[in-house]
Amino acid sequence: MKKVLSVLMISLLxxxxxxxxxxxxxxxxxxxxxxGEAGNGSSIASGESNFHPLQDPNSILSQRSVYYDFxxxxxxxxxxxxxxxxxxxxxxxxxxxxxxxxxxxGRGSREYNLALGQRRADGVKNMMTLSGARDSQxxxxxxxxxxxxxxxxxxxxxxxxxRTDIIYRGE
Amino acid sequence: MPTLSIQSHRFFCHVWILVFWFFSAPLHAELxxxxxxxxxxxxxxxxxxxxxENKFQHSITKVVSDDLERSxxxxxxxxxxxxxxxxxxxxxxxxxDRGASALVIGRTIIMPNGMIEIxxxxxxxxxxxxxxxxxxxxxxTQLRSAAHRIADIIYETLTxxxxxxxxxxxxxMKQGDKYALQIADADGFNAQSIxxxxxxxxxxxxxxxxxxxxxxxxENQKPVxxxxxxxxxxxxxxxxxxxxxSAxxxxxxxQRLAVVLTAQGNSQIFLINVDGxxxxxxxxxxxxxxxxxxxxxxxxxxxxxxxxGSPQIYRMLxxxxxxxxxxxxxFEGNYNVSPDFSKxxxxxxxxxxxxxxxxxxxxxxxxxxxxxxxxxxxxxxxSFAPNGKMILxxxxxxxxxxxxxxxxxxxxxxxxxxxAGNIREPAWGPLPTAx
Numbered sequence: 001m002k003k004v005l006s007v008l009m010i011s012l013l014x015x016x017x018x019x020x021x022x023x024x025x026x027x028x029x030x031x032x033x034x035x036g037e038a039g040n041g042s043s044i045a046s047g048e049s050n051f052h053p054l055q056d057p058n059s060i061l062s063q064r065s066v067y068y069d070f071x072x073x074x075x076x077x078x079x080x081x082x083x084x085x086x087x088x089x090x091x092x093x094x095x096x097x098x099x100x101x102x103x104x105x106g107r108g109s110r111e112y113n114l115a116l117g118q119r120r121a122d123g124v125k126n127m128m129t130l131s132g133a134r135d136s137q138x139x140x141x142x143x144x145x146x147x148x149x150x151x152x153x154x155x156x157x158x159x160x161x162x163r164t165d166i167i168y169r170g171e
Numbered sequence: 172m173p174t175l176s177i178q179s180h181r182f183f184c185h186v187w188i189l190v191f192w193f194f195s196a197p198l199h200a201e202l203x204x205x206x207x208x209x210x211x212x213x214x215x216x217x218x219x220x221x222x223x224e225n226k227f228q229h230s231i232t233k234v235v236s237d238d239l240e241r242s243x244x245x246x247x248x249x250x251x252x253x254x255x256x257x258x259x260x261x262x263x264x265x266x267x268d269r270g271a272s273a274l275v276i277g278r279t280i281i282m283p284n285g286m287i288e289i290x291x292x293x294x295x296x297x298x299x300x301x302x303x304x305x306x307x308x309x310x311x312t313q314l315r316s317a318a319h320r321i322a323d324i325i326y327e328t329l330t331x332x333x334x335x336x337x338x339x340x341x342x343x344m345k346q347g348d349k350y351a352l353q354i355a356d357a358d359g360f361n362a363q364s365i366x367x368x369x370x371x372x373x374x375x376x377x378x379x380x381x382x383x384x385x386x387x388x389x390e391n392q393k394p395v396x397x398x399x400x401x402x403x404x405x406x407x408x409x410x411x412x413x414x415x416x417s418a419x420x421x422x423x424x425x426q427r428l429a430v431v432l433t434a435q436g437n438s439q440i441f442l443i444n445v446d447g448x449x450x451x452x453x454x455x456x457x458x459x460x461x462x463x464x465x466x467x468x469x470x471x472x473x474x475x476x477x478x479x480g481s482p483q484i485y486r487m488l489x490x491x492x493x494x495x496x497x498x499x500x501x502f503e504g505n506y507n508v509s510p511d512f513s514k515x516x517x518x519x520x521x522x523x524x525x526x527x528x529x530x531x532x533x534x535x536x537x538x539x540x541x542x543x544x545x546x547x548x549x550x551x552x553x554s555f556a557p558n559g560k561m562i563l564x565x566x567x568x569x570x571x572x573x574x575x576x577x578x579x580x581x582x583x584x585x586x587x588x589x590x591a592g593n594i595r596e597p598a599w600g601p602l603p604t605a606x
Contacts, residue, residue, distance in 0.1 A: 071481070071482070107529060107549060108506065108524065108529055108551070109462065109509045109522060109551065109552075110373050110551065110596065111373070111417055111418045111461050111475075111508075111509070112459070112461055112462065112475055112482055112508045112509070114373075114394065114415060114417055114418075114438075114461075115431070115437075115438035115459040115461045116459065118414075118415055118437075119438075119459060122437075141393060141415070142415060144373075146373070146389065147371075153549075153567075153570055
């Protein structure tokens with residue numbers, strides 16, 4: 001219940017943020033995390049926006065996380081448009097660089113999870129380079145299960161931790 | 172009286188000022204007890220509290236009792252107020268009535284120089300005679316380790332197998348945002364930190380002679396493999412290549428490590444000398460190959476791979492060139508990870524996922540039968556005791572990481588008493604090396 005409340009609070013905060021001119025990046029980021037896989041349908045091209053495309057909360061580029069099934073590194077269909085959009089941004093902005101951090105939930109082997117997180121990050125990198133980003137713009141690393149975003153011992157926490165984060169350098 | 176003979180014993184280190192056997196018993200003395208193979212029958216043993224041991228902070232009796240009980244091969248018989256300290260004081264019929272096959276008696280004496288003299292005897296109740304015994308003089312700080320050695324002697328005399336109570340374990344403790352690589356006695360006492368960082372540490376691995384630890388530290392924002400000498404605290408980065416460096420495993424001769432690198436793409440197994448030279452790739456697959464563990468003869472490696480679509484345990488030969496051939500060993504379930512070769516080379520322990528539970532399992536190479544040993548929820552990192560009779564692993568209780576030991580037959584489990592914090596990544600160290 002607490003979690004639901006805090007999700008609501010953060011959602012409200014970010015909704016406010018998008019109407020004022022204070023798009024605090026980390027609030028934005030947490031919203032995505034808290035919603036888990038629910039980040040669909042927000043790819044509205046905001047033509048009138050004053051935001052930098054990476055910071056526009058209405059842009060698909062504001063979505064920065066890919067979520068996975070247990071022991072899977074397949075990028076699910078619902079994230080392909082988002083990953084492709086980042087790839088195209090990288091293609092069009094040759095000076096931009098991203099760090100991809102692969103994560104897993106905390107169950108099972110730490111070493112296997114380290115390797116699995118790497119495959120997750122590598123998979124996103126692969127998809128990005130296929131869509132026009134340059135290899136030199138992307139570094140893919142794994143945090144395995146060592147840096148969980150959610151620390152609970154239930155599926156709702158694990159789901160948030162099975163994740164690749166897209167982090168723009170210098171942002 | 173039997174002849175007095177002075178013998179050297181593998182476990183006697185310099186703290187033993189005087190050690191002699193009262194009785195020249197064969198190492199594996201026959202005891203009139205049931206066969207305890209298969210884990211059903213245990214040796215009923217009574218341990219009378221040592222005379223005057225209540226003067227000390229650590230009770231020898233408790234350390235010995237806990238050690239023997241944890242092994243799963245003994246059942247403790249309550250001495251129930253009987254207090255013989257010397258053979259002449261033993262009324263054997265009392266112990267037969269209580270069902271004890273073996274009896275431990277002894278005393279502690281404070282010497283004028285402050286040292287403690289420990290006298291210990293192991294008695295065969297049915298034969299009414301002493302099986303073995305010793306006198307040792309130790310400083311008070313060594314009482315616990317003396318008790319562990321007594322437990323080793325009892326274990327070896329009654330089972331014919333090597334005792335492992337004087338060994339050490341390594342593990343990682345997380346407390347707040349701090350990670351500490353620690354070593355402790357096999358029962359979890361006498362913990363001391365080897366290194367501490369605010370970034371994760373995983374996968375400690377003992378060198379075969381117990382003098383060094385290999386481990387993975389994220390202190391430089393990515394996984395790097397270090398080898399640290401325990402006596403000097405000196406360490407070197409053995410593998411710090413582009414990408415991830417992890418999962419170190421020692422070759423039995425202590426000369427090189429099997430490691431997992433992403434330097435050439437996916438996580439693959441490489442071999443590297445302990446000084447960081449001579450790196451070469453060993454495994455070759457299009458998937459994840461990780462968690463290598465050497466066979467005792469050093470000629471093959473078991474490891475985790477997802478080359479078949481799900482993580483399973485495989486075995487490959489240690490060849491001179493890259494090797495894409497491997498034999499799949501596990502087939503039950505779609506998640507089998509973290510293999511550790513037994514020291515006799517006949518079996519391996521690993522983690523099996525079944526119905527959302529992650530449990531410690533063992534499998535014989537011969538029969539290929541998997542046996543699940545635990546019924547907890549989130550077990551990790553199993554490692555065999557040097558004698559193969561117990562398995563140390565990490566598990567969770569109410570969200571907190573703890574260490575636990577399970578007997579090879581799954582009959583006995585015991586938590587290790589390690590203070591606060593989250594404990595994970597245990598590795599059981601080797602037997603103390605002979606002097």
